[in-house]
Amino acid sequence: MAKKRIVLTFPPELVDQPIIYRLVKDYDLVLNILRAQVTPKEEGKMVLELEGDRERINKGLKYLENTKVGVQPLAKDIKLDDKECVSCGACIAVCSPKALSMNRESWKLEFDRDRCLLCGLCVPACPFGVIAIEFE
Amino acid sequence: MVKTFAEINEKIKKGEVVVVTAEEVIGLVRKKGVKRVAKEVDVVTTATFGPMCSSGALLNFGHTDPPIKMQKVWLNDVPAYAGLAAVDAYIGATELSETRGMEYGGAHVIEDLISGKKVKLRATSYGTDCYPRKEFESFITLKSINQAVLFNPRNAYQNYSVATNSSDRTIYTYMGVLLPNHGNANYCNCSQLSPLINDPLYRTIGIGTRIFVGGAQGYIAWEGTQHNPLQARDKKTKIPVAPAGTLCLIGNLKEMSREFLRAAIFYKYGVTLAVGVGIPIPILDEEMVRFVSVSDDDIYTTVVDYGVPRRKKPVLGRVSYRELRSGEIVIKGKGVPTAPLSSLYKARQITNILKDWIKKGKFFLQEPIQRLPLDEEFKPLDIVL
Numbered sequence: 001m002a003k004k005r006i007v008l009t010f011p012p013e014l015v016d017q018p019i020i021y022r023l024v025k026d027y028d029l030v031l032n033i034l035r036a037q038v039t040p041k042e043e044g045k046m047v048l049e050l051e052g053d054r055e056r057i058n059k060g061l062k063y064l065e066n067t068k069v070g071v072q073p074l075a076k077d078i079k080l081d082d083k084e085c086v087s088c089g090a091c092i093a094v095c096s097p098k099a100l101s102m103n104r105e106s107w108k109l110e111f112d113r114d115r116c117l118l119c120g121l122c123v124p125a126c127p128f129g130v131i132a133i134e135f136e
Numbered sequence: 137m138v139k140t141f142a143e144i145n146e147k148i149k150k151g152e153v154v155v156v157t158a159e160e161v162i163g164l165v166r167k168k169g170v171k172r173v174a175k176e177v178d179v180v181t182t183a184t185f186g187p188m189c190s191s192g193a194l195l196n197f198g199h200t201d202p203p204i205k206m207q208k209v210w211l212n213d214v215p216a217y218a219g220l221a222a223v224d225a226y227i228g229a230t231e232l233s234e235t236r237g238m239e240y241g242g243a244h245v246i247e248d249l250i251s252g253k254k255v256k257l258r259a260t261s262y263g264t265d266c267y268p269r270k271e272f273e274s275f276i277t278l279k280s281i282n283q284a285v286l287f288n289p290r291n292a293y294q295n296y297s298v299a300t301n302s303s304d305r306t307i308y309t310y311m312g313v314l315l316p317n318h319g320n321a322n323y324c325n326c327s328q329l330s331p332l333i334n335d336p337l338y339r340t341i342g343i344g345t346r347i348f349v350g351g352a353q354g355y356i357a358w359e360g361t362q363h364n365p366l367q368a369r370d371k372k373t374k375i376p377v378a379p380a381g382t383l384c385l386i387g388n389l390k391e392m393s394r395e396f397l398r399a400a401i402f403y404k405y406g407v408t409l410a411v412g413v414g415i416p417i418p419i420l421d422e423e424m425v426r427f428v429s430v431s432d433d434d435i436y437t438t439v440v441d442y443g444v445p446r447r448k449k450p451v452l453g454r455v456s457y458r459e460l461r462s463g464e465i466v467i468k469g470k471g472v473p474t475a476p477l478s479s480l481y482k483a484r485q486i487t488n489i490l491k492d493w494i495k496k497g498k499f500f501l502q503e504p505i506q507r508l509p510l511d512e513e514f515k516p517l518d519i520v521l
Contacts (some may be wrong), residue, residue, distance in 0.1 A: 011316070011317075012316075012317055025504035041317060042319075049306035065167070076270075086398060086410065086478075086479045086482050087187065087479050087482065088185075088186070088476065088477055088478060088482075089475045089476040089477065089479070090312045090313075090322070090408070090476075090477050091318045091475075092473075092476075093312055093314075093315070093322055093473070093475035094313050094314055094315070094320070101463075102463075102476070103169065104461070105485070106481065107479070107480040107481040108481050109481075114457060117287050121313075124313075124403040124404075125312065125403060127187065127312075127400035127402055127408075127410070127477075128398060128399075128400055128401075128410075129400055129401065132295045
């Protein structure tokens with residue numbers, strides 16, 4: 001039995017589809033949803049652990065790719081270099097769980113680790129390269 | 137009651153000048169009124185810090201022996217324009233590395249130079265009787281070369297559009313990542329702190345104005361490229377409601393710091409330079425007080441659909457900076473999260489530094505030698521047969 005942790009990004013038009021059900025039913029995978037944020041008509045995010053034999057996991061991943069769901073490996077940690085950050089706010093645009101936000105008094109960027117889904121979208125969105133990702 | 141530049145400079149010399157930032161003046165006018173503020177305040181500092189693509193540096197490397205008339209020049213593998221005299225070149229911020237592509241560009245060369253790093257210079261030429269050398273390769277630093285002048289043809293836009301995306305795919309633009317189906321909206325202006333927002337008709341900001349640029353004292357060299365003063369304006373505030381006036385800036389790169397000049401990469405778009413600009417506005421009379429006391433509630437801009445990659449993009453509405461800064465605006469009846477691209481945090485820092493310089497007599501105001509045009513047309517480019 002193998003285990004794999006991934007981050008799924010659901011486009012708005014797929015949010016109402018029973019995709020996770022298919023992973024269980026058709027691919028016989030044991031799923032553990034670690035974190036999720038799904039709102040109707042908006043982009044959804046899910047951190048998922050898959051358990052099953054390697055071949056089934058790979059088939060399941062292939063199925064996900066065909067459904068237009070974004071699949072990324074799960075990051076271990078996101079690191080924001082506070083000293084180098086200029087607090088522009090470009091990263092906020094892609095952070096749907098709102099882990100990155102602006103302090104509306106100081107206009108300094110704030111990072112709330114507890115809200116972070118570790119999707120890693122902020123890394124390329126930062127124009128100054130001050131957000132780094134560590135993979136497992 | 138009218139003040140002159142000379143009178144304000146005299147006060148700076150004597151250490152009696154009263155300076156406040158463009159944010160502080162808002163509350164001051166609410167409390168004391170326009171008349172009293174016109175009398176009591178001499179200078180209001182404004183600033184912006186954000187990505188400004190039309191930026192670059194003019195460099196003179198010094199002559200080699202035997203001499204070379206550099207025809208093609210690369211700095212850390214980034215091409216610089218050398219179609220000038222023998223050892224002059226212009227490194228543009230958005231030029232990309234020929235070996236590393238979008239991860240390193242002209243802006244990074246500029247940042248490396250001001251950080252004191254060694255930069256590899258490579259030059260080729262066809263050779264002449266007076267300049268026989270055909271190739272040169274070595275390292276330069278900011279200290280080793282003659283002039284290094286930041287010369288930015290277009291900076292400090294007077295207002296800018298809000299970018300959103302109606303298409304069904306994520307697009308990567310100079311306005312950042314734009315998610316499908318109006319998933320977000322990005323804006324890029326320091327609004328109530330921004331220089332040309334606070335002097336909407338260019339009464340005091342003009343050619344020759346001394347400014348803060350990249351951490352040093354510099355000047356406004358000319359109107360910026362694409363200067364568009366005829367843009368639609370708000371009737372009451374005279375502030376344009378979309379991109380309008382621009383500034384061409386010049387300053388000594390050797391005196392600048394990485395804190396206010398930073399290379400930036402917009403994912404899948406390219407490299408650009410984030411520039412910190414600060415401009416002092418003299419309070420000459422009550423009209424200037426009314427101009428500088430404008431707040432985000434009264435500054436509007438236009439929401440534009442970048443999902444349509446055409447010159448004329450669909451306009452989706454008008455919003456105030458108060459709404460933008462709240463974190464959400466309404467587009468087509470739907471709440472859309474907003475994100476800034478310019479740093480209000482850095483801009484505030486700059487207004488305070490400039491305030492400090494003026495108070496300590498380190499920075500004097502320069503009256504414009506010539507006003508910026510108010511009637512220039514912004515022309516498109518079409519195919520002519």
